[in-house]
Amino acid sequence: MAEMPKAYDPSAHEDAIRRRWEDSGYFTPEKLPGKRTESFTIVMPPPNVTGTLHMGHAVMLAVEDLMIRFERMRGKRALWIPGTDHAAIATQTKVEKLIMEKEKKTRHDLGREAFLKRVEAFAAESHDTIVNQVRMMGSSCDWSREAYTLDAARGESVNEAFQQLYDMGLLYRGDRVINWCPRCASTLADDEVEYKEGETTLYTFRYAKDFPIAIATTRPETKVGDTAVAVNPEDARYKKFIGQEIRVDFLGVPLTLKIVGHRAVDAGFGTGALGVTPAHSQVDEQIARENDLPALQVIGEDGTMTALAGAYAGLSVLEARKRIVADLKQVGLIEREETVGQNLSVCYRCGTPVEPLPKLQWFIAVNTHFPFAQSKRHPIQGIKDGQEVTLKEVMSHVVKTGQIKIVPERFEKTYFHWIDNLRDWCASRQIWFGHRIPVWYHSEKKGDDAYAVGAPPKGSGWQQDGDTLDTWFSSGLWTFSTLGWPDEKAKDLATYHPTSVLETGYDILFFWIARMILMSVALRGEVPFKEVYLHGLVRDEQGRKMSKSLGNIIDPLDMIAKFGTDAVRLSLVVGSTPGNDTRLSEEKVAGFRNFTNKLWNIGRYVLTTTSGETPDEPPAPKTLADRWILSRLAVTQEKVTALLGTHQFSAAGEALRDFTWSEYADWYLEISKGQKQDADPASTDAILRFSLATLLKLWHPFMPFVTEMLWKEMGEKELIMVADWPDHIGLEDVIAEREMQRVQDVVIAIRNVRSEHKINPKQEIEVNLAAGSERELFIQNAAAVSDLANACCVAFDDREKKAEEVAAVSGAVQIYVFLPTVGDEKSEAKLTARAEELERYIALIEGKLANEEFTGKAPPAVIEKEKQKRVTAAEELDKIRKQLG
RNA sequence: GGGCGGCUAGCUCAGUUGGUUAGAGCGUCACAUUGACAUUGUGAAGGUCAGAGGUUCGACUCCUCUGCCGCCCACCA
Secondary structure (H helix, E strand, O other): OOOOOOOOOHHHHHHHHHHHHHHHOOOOHHHOOOOOOOEEEEEOOOOEOOOOOOHHHHHHHHHHHHHHHHHHHOOOEEEEEOEEEOOHHHHHHHHHHHHHHHHOOOHHHHOHHHHHHHHHHHHHHHHHHHHHHHHHOOOOOOHHHOEEOOOHHHHHHHHHHHHHHHHOOOEEEEEEEEEEEOOOOEEEOHHHEEEEEEEEEEEEEOOOOOOOOOEEEOOHHHHHHOOEEEEOOOOOOOHHHOOOEEEEEEOOEEEEEEEEEOOOOOOOOOOOEEEEOOOOOHHHHHHHHHHOOOOOOOEOOOOEEOHHHHHHOOOEHHHHHHHHHHHHHHOOOEEEEEEEEEEEEEEOOOOOEOEEEEEEEEEEOOOOOEEOOOOOOOOOOOOOOOOEEOHHHHHHHHHHOOOOEEEOOHHHHHHHHHHHOOOOEEOEEOOOOOOEOOEEEEOOOOHHHHEEEOOOOOOOOEEEOOOEEOHHHHHOOHHHHOOOOOOOOOHHHHHHOOEEEEEEEHHHHHHHHHHHHHHHHHHOOOOOEEEEEEEOOEEOOOOOEOOOOOOOOOOHHHHHHHHOHHHHHHHHHOOOOOOOOEEOOHHHHHHHHHHHHHHHHHHHHHHHHOOOOOOOOOOOOOOHHHHHHHHHHHHHHHHHHHHHHOOOHHHHHHHHHHHHHHHHHHHHHHHHHHHHHHOOHHHHHHHHHHHHHHHHHHHOOOOHHHHHHHHHHOOOOOOHHHOOOOOOOOHHHHOOHHHHHHHHHHHHHHHHHHHHHOOOOOOOOOOOOOOOHHHHHHHHOHHHHHHHOOOOOOOOOOHHHHHHHHHHHHOOOOOOOOOOOOOOHHHHHHHHHHHHHHHHHHHHHOOOOOHHHHOOOOOHHHHHHHHHHHHHHHHHHHHHHHHHO
16 A cells, blocks of 8 residues: 555546546446446536636536436446537627737628638637546546537537428528627527616607607607507507507608507506507517508618618617607607616627517427427327427426426426417527528529528529527537437437436526427427436625626636645535525635545545455444444435435535544544454454445545545555445344434533543543433443443543443443433423423324313314324324433 | 515525424634644534514414515516
8 A cells, every 4th residue: 555645635646546537438338337227317518618617617517427426336327428519609709809809800801711710710729628627627427429519410410400390390480570689790589688777768759740649769760660559458548549540751751650459558658659660679569460560670780770761761770869859859749858767688798789670580489389299218298199289388398297307496487487488489690600500592483492491402593591500509409419319220319318317507497408308309209308407606705706807706727726626526516505506715615625635534544554354245343332333324325325316415415524524533433443452453443444435435426536546545446436336234223223322322421521521532530420310321331331431531420339340341441430411401391391282282182182271272173184193293202201211 | 567586603504295402614712732634623602593474282494474685587668
């Protein structure tokens, strides 16, 4: 055995351990030892190739690796697929910015091809950084299956998905008002729009002097595109106008305005009448569609007024607003001006105000019925093959019926709410970086013949769509595009899909998780995953979001360099619960560094002071302390396994830490020092080694490096990452509960002595023995106490005599006897009162005590209902009686 | 406007079917220190579980209302 330094130095070992793992090939499930029949699959949420990893990624990696290592040790075919996301708009914008800063050029200056080359070079560099960071975290993912949302294989999946959705009638091309970013020159999905609080002026005006209704608007410039005025159908003021059509000359622009009634109009806002601009507002478009009104596009893609805007054509939106307001004032049509609060829609990328525009785009239809194509292998329960459904219905159904479980559960509500309000998903983007839309247009043909979907058609005159697909289109396919789809015969697809758990931050529940569910149910007829585990966001010490501008970013790599990977992983897992944000500070990581070192020193002590083999099975306990620690180990093992199985990672870590530190290290290791002198050293060694080995295995998923290191120090040849997860240690049967209780009583008693008398373990003390039952208890426990005698100190009143007795029983060298003072009067009185209350309660529900005699409160019906609770009340009473003696 | 979450020790947070005396880490204070570990050990102090009602034999836990903080969705022309 190599010499073990006093303090664990992670940086000295982690590289070598990482290499051993990767060289072993065990990250690839097919290469794992033993026969494995059950799969456990996680697809890694692919980080964007826009830069480097942050703490959010570190949480994701720590949690996913924890699950994967746990399941791998439990004998499953554990597969974790790594990958990266091209993040279309995000990456393109970033590169555009870089080029603008350095070379003062736009993407149009470079041209599509040259620009894309630049983006790809940037993405490749970013990819390498990310992969390196993922490896640093100790992630045991299968690199041989690494994927990228924009690589060739994923391109095939995307094209196939597009084609299939189109054939199913779920993908259509439509002219609709979309969110347009004039700066990015692209559409934005509804959830890519952000809102900025601000103030604006609300103008009340009339289209013309004789127009019967005044209109309130914050966007006068769009009014040249109005085709109707909408009022609430219940509004007494305007009811009589509904149905009329009025022609006006609005500042030189001729308008035909129909007065319509619509429930969406709030009679209390402004004048209670809304100028309907079908081309530049989604709500207005809705009103227009219901009333069959025409749409006039008065704002162009470049953010300037179109020819339809009459005299205002060519002006920017803001210019036009100024001019129109000025002109209206001049002719006296403005009736009021007031400042109102407003939520301005802006592009989530560049902050430019979003301009709603009508545009030809590709949409995924979520409300259209289609015959559901069921998966043969993993059919969705509750839907028949060929049944007419909408995507929305299925997306909702799979979560409602528990076929996909979301942890924490409360996010299911949020999910349903989102689904309910979901509109058709605009999937095309006017940017260059991304999957090009697989549609070809013919310049001369017309109607349905003018375009072809899928493979490039034969013949000349065809040109591919210049747009690309929303990045979520390709990442929506992620669970199966990484497993060989569209090749239905792909072995991976059959073995690993549906995946087991999808672990990610709650912030992309809609963006990504919902899209994966959509794609998987539509294209495969099965769920993409059985469970969704959502972790919280990592914030700084003060609870702020980490951001560059605040300068409060904690870089995972810095923390790893400073405290070691194990400490970083622990600090992200322990002390945080699913779906809740956590605060991270250096002190916290330092605390876990201390624990890593503690474990190292536990290992160091055991390895340097014991000899012999490490038993595979729990050794037979020789002393009560042995039985105590082994049974505590058994209980801990069971608890940790159960908690990990239900994704309660923090609780599992805490339980393990408490046992490791407060019981195994602080007590058993101390006891063992004395025990090895007096009792059987070989037996004690065996128990020390067995417990250590078990602990290392239990800790491995949390802190893979230090456990792997110590495992090797223990002389094990095979890696701990493929060791069998500790199973039922089975000592609960051996150890009578009463006996266990006795040992624990003694341990607690000794703690009390030490605290009361402020003694060193080796100091001799004298204490008077308390009366009665306590004395009996002590004598019963004499043998147990003697086991601990060398580590602790015990005293009796007539200590010489009792010491002899005890020494005779235990063979211990020195016995100082003591009995702890337990049970203060106050708590005993409380317990007695509680017992009485319970007795009366049980009598009541058994009918032995009349209502009035009890409290006079509970009506008979309630008592009937409460009878079933009798058992728990009786149990509690039983416990209290025991305690009171 | 609609929805969700949080409010528990000085700080950060646990508390999974309502049940004895509400827990941990850090911090604070006291004591210890030839020890596998000072990246240590033993203890202590510290809580009307945001507030008010209600249900119950019993509420941190379930219901209603209120207050403050945060988040999400929609969006008002």
